[in-house]
Amino acid sequence: MMAKQSTQHAYIKAYEIIRDRILSGEIEGGTKLVEERLADDIGVSRTPIRESIRRLEQEGLISKKKVIQPTESDLRHSFQVRILLEGEAARAAASYMTEEHLDALRQCVDIGKSGSKEEVMEANKQFHDIIMQASRNPVMIGIIDQMQSIIYLFRKTVVYHQRPLLIEEHEKIYEAIRQHQPDQAEQLMKKHLQADLDFSLHVF
Amino acid sequence: MMAKQSTQHAYIKAYEIIRDRILSGEIEGGTKLVEERLADDIGVSRTPIRESIRRLEQEGLISKKKVIQPTESDLRHSFQVRILLEGEAARAAASYMTEEHLDALRQCVDIGKSGSKEEVMEANKQFHDIIMQASRNPVMIGIIDQMQSIIYLFRKTVVYHQRPLLIEEHEKIYEAIRQHQPDQAEQLMKKHLQADLDFSLHVF
DNA sequence: TACTTATATTTTGTATACATTTTTTTAAAA
DNA sequence: TTTTAAAAAAATGTATACAAAATATAAGTA
Numbered sequence: 001m002m003a004k005q006s007t008q009h010a011y012i013k014a015y016e017i018i019r020d021r022i023l024s025g026e027i028e029g030g031t032k033l034v035e036e037r038l039a040d041d042i043g044v045s046r047t048p049i050r051e052s053i054r055r056l057e058q059e060g061l062i063s064k065k066k067v068i069q070p071t072e073s074d075l076r077h078s079f080q081v082r083i084l085l086e087g088e089a090a091r092a093a094a095s096y097m098t099e100e101h102l103d104a105l106r107q108c109v110d111i112g113k114s115g116s117k118e119e120v121m122e123a124n125k126q127f128h129d130i131i132m133q134a135s136r137n138p139v140m141i142g143i144i145d146q147m148q149s150i151i152y153l154f155r156k157t158v159v160y161h162q163r164p165l166l167i168e169e170h171e172k173i174y175e176a177i178r179q180h181q182p183d184q185a186e187q188l189m190k191k192h193l194q195a196d197l198d199f200s201l202h203v204f
Numbered sequence: 205m206m207a208k209q210s211t212q213h214a215y216i217k218a219y220e221i222i223r224d225r226i227l228s229g230e231i232e233g234g235t236k237l238v239e240e241r242l243a244d245d246i247g248v249s250r251t252p253i254r255e256s257i258r259r260l261e262q263e264g265l266i267s268k269k270k271v272i273q274p275t276e277s278d279l280r281h282s283f284q285v286r287i288l289l290e291g292e293a294a295r296a297a298a299s300y301m302t303e304e305h306l307d308a309l310r311q312c313v314d315i316g317k318s319g320s321k322e323e324v325m326e327a328n329k330q331f332h333d334i335i336m337q338a339s340r341n342p343v344m345i346g347i348i349d350q351m352q353s354i355i356y357l358f359r360k361t362v363v364y365h366q367r368p369l370l371i372e373e374h375e376k377i378y379e380a381i382r383q384h385q386p387d388q389a390e391q392l393m394k395k396h397l398q399a400d401l402d403f404s405l406h407v408f
Numbered sequence: 409t410a411c412t413t414a415t416a417t418t419t420t421g422t423a424t425a426c427a428t429t430t431t432t433t434t435a436a437a438a
Numbered sequence: 439t440t441t442t443a444a445a446a447a448a449a450t451g452t453a454t455a456c457a458a459a460a461t462a463t464a465a466g467t468a
Contacts, residue, residue: 140285243453251454252451
């Protein structure tokens with residue numbers, strides 16, 4: 001991660017900087033965010049800062065001007081949604097995923113076996129993204145997209161602490177999709193995410 | 205609906221006014237929203253207008269400054285999510301709904317039989333809200349909450365055109381919840397929402 | 409007529425000033 | 439010392455001005 005602070009717009013730049021500071025732990029949970037301080041700090045005015053805070057609030061990374069400190073229950077709640085939506089997406093993927101996407105999925109699994117931690121992080125994200133795309137439902141994709149920041153926190157835990165069976169599970173899901181087994185794909189995806197959750201909560 | 209344009213804050217007032225104008229059809233689909241015009245019109249500055257537009261964009265009522273004109277496919281996509289989440293909520297409700305909530309649910313069903321259209325609208329909303337609450341998952345509740353504006357459009361269609369079996373279905377769902385039958389409750393809720401969707405699309 | 413290109417207009421993004429509201433600090437009273 | 443009230447400070451909400459970007463209009467050319 002650590003985004004491409006590319007764009008021209010101040011509100012996007014501010015959003016990316018603040019988000020990354022939260023995700024990296026530079027700003028710790030519970031901190032109250034003050035618009036003016038951030039503005040001075042990042043070197044823009046309060047106007048774009050406000051927009052970025054609203055967006056981060058929307059994403060659930062900030063709540064009432066404070067950086068969230070997710071409780072175990074918060075995490076479970078987010079994951080329940082993720083399990084529901086990604087489970088459905090896996091089902092759809094097994095029904096009608098294109099050949100190219102299947103190949104891409106295969107590649108993600110392979111990188112998972114051999115890549116560096118950064119590469120595995122990225123491949124892991126790709127794996128789930130491709131399956132979400134297969135849902136062909138922009139509303140579902142949008143919801144998961146908004147959860148990316150929170151999902152990132154988990155992915156980091158799971159990859160850096162090398163959760164056992166992570167890649168094997170991806171491979172099984174891939175196989176179920178490839179062989180057009182919707183029920184199987186959905187079940188495997190749900191179990192996979194549940195295992196991610198359990199592992200992460202255990203590590204915390 | 206037609207909200208209580210109550211609050212003190214300009215950005216909330218603006219949000220409510222713009223939303224209601226969209227939902228009532230006063231502003232029609234496809235219209236490009238211009239900040240300054242709305243500001244003059246509502247009698248506040250552009251600053252709070254911007255915030256309300258961002259929020260409505262988030263809710264999916266506005267997209268790229270234009271009022272959405274939902275296609276059939278958009279509606280299907282929103283409903284797929286609703287079916288997933290409310291189905292899960294119905295399942296949870298059947299497992300552990302409180303007695304008070306059960307009573308409240310019963311009341312909603314009764315009002316559905318005898319009330320005026322406005323009362324039925326409200327009771328219908330309540331019925332679904334109470335079941336969502338039973339999920340005890342703020343993330344899920346939040347997502348459905350953000351879909352309220354779009355859901356409202358459907359509810360209006362379904363109630364005002366008097367969809368057949370609407371109340372009977374509510375009653376069956378209520379019974380399944382009361383008798384602690386999670387699978388049954390989930391299935392019935394999913395079918396119920398699917399029927400709402402099909403009916404609405406048929407009327408359009 | 410159709411197609412550029414230049415010019416004018418509108419609209420948005422950003423900075424900033426000011427006015428409320430909220431929070432913190434200070435000091436007095438219990 | 440603790441509590442309460444008053445004052446000060448800080449932070450947010452709102453309005454407004456200006457600059458950059460996007461869009462529309464007009465004029466010229468093939």
